[in-house]
Amino acid sequence: MGLPLDAAVGRERAPGSVRVFVVDSHELVREGLRDFLEGEGLEVVGECWSAAEASRRIVEAGADVVVLDGPLPDGTGIEVCRYVRSVDSDLQCLMMTSYVDDEVLRSVVLAGAAGYVLRQVRGHHLARAIRRAATGESLLGTEVVERARAWFVNATADPGFGSLTGAEREVLARIGKGLSDRQISEALGLAETRVRGLVSTLLVKLGFGGGSGPAVGRPTDALP
Template sequence: MDTPAIPVDEVPFPAVPIRVFILNDHELVRQGLRELLEEEGLDVAGESGSAAEATRLIALLKPDIAVLDDRLPDGTGIEVCRDLRSTAPHVRCLILTGRDKHHAVRAAVLAGAAGYLLKQIGDNNVLVTGIRTAATGHPVLAPEVRERVAESLSATAGAPWLEAMTTQERTVFAFMARGLTNGQIGQDLVLPEEAVAGCVSSVLEKLGFRLSSRLSPAVIPGSGGWLR
């Protein structure tokens, strides 16, 4: 999986510290991330181990960046990212995952994530650089990866996951691919935002990104990664 190739010293520092929110259901992981980010001069504005709580707190605290774990007991970082497109559109989301899977990257891009990073990478600077890069408004995803995702989304005819969707889900998928928020989709389709959110979750699941809390816990980075 490609990761940002921008050296840390080439990423411009903002005038004020970048405010970051951490979402991870493992307390030790949150502690390790918090210590790392604070050592690097970033401001940890808040943290949570729950998708539902994080969605509420992020909208309230208004951080610059939300670092979201992809697997949580009550949802996923992808779902949180998608919800934030409506409730806190200024927040840029980075998805942390233990899986280098194309369908997961595709789901993150559809959800509007600013970036997608692997947990197992051993260089702490990758996460810090990713946060600083996202804060400048640049995507934290190699161009070739984004191109592959775009190609896969355009070549949808006959795809098994598309055939599995209902007519309404296909319509919502088309709006998602255009970057519309749940609220915007609801306005266009004259549907309650809650109904759109449920349809979005179904679309992401049929794309291959499982959203069930029955998922096994994600891999915690070891001593070579972000827990030092």
């Protein structure tokens, strides 16, 4: 899936411009976001509906920020975010959601995203969030990130997650430390494709993938 980790990222553009890629399973949502963002002076460099296509095209497009739905027909926004940020750590992601609770916040931290945007957010707040993310600013409070990461670390020793394998627990513990898939691959001496497979399995077992648990950004929600 996607590009090799040493893929070149082209970002030659006018000073101050922000390039945005939109990933959502609904065409009308993508079109609505494109029209709005371009009206706000942001450059939309691409859009798509699937995890596989997103993983291939986002880095090729030289995007600065990805506005990303959670559930996708062939995967999750979490997996896409973790993958593209392993290829290009300067690329930032914002997850779309219709509500916020601890599980949603864990999803955002698990993805390695800069933050989240509510689907009902006012337009100028969305544009401002994208511009803030493009500078590398985290839109999540330190306490939120630390609490979510502590949850991942504690889950590795929780008997309630007894179905986790040893390798999955190793990966989860490092996710709790904020490592990317590439960093986990290097730390554990595993192929990155293997790490991504373990992450995909973890998402399902922990309730973040495969339709389990509250998804980040449900497809039926209204446009912002």
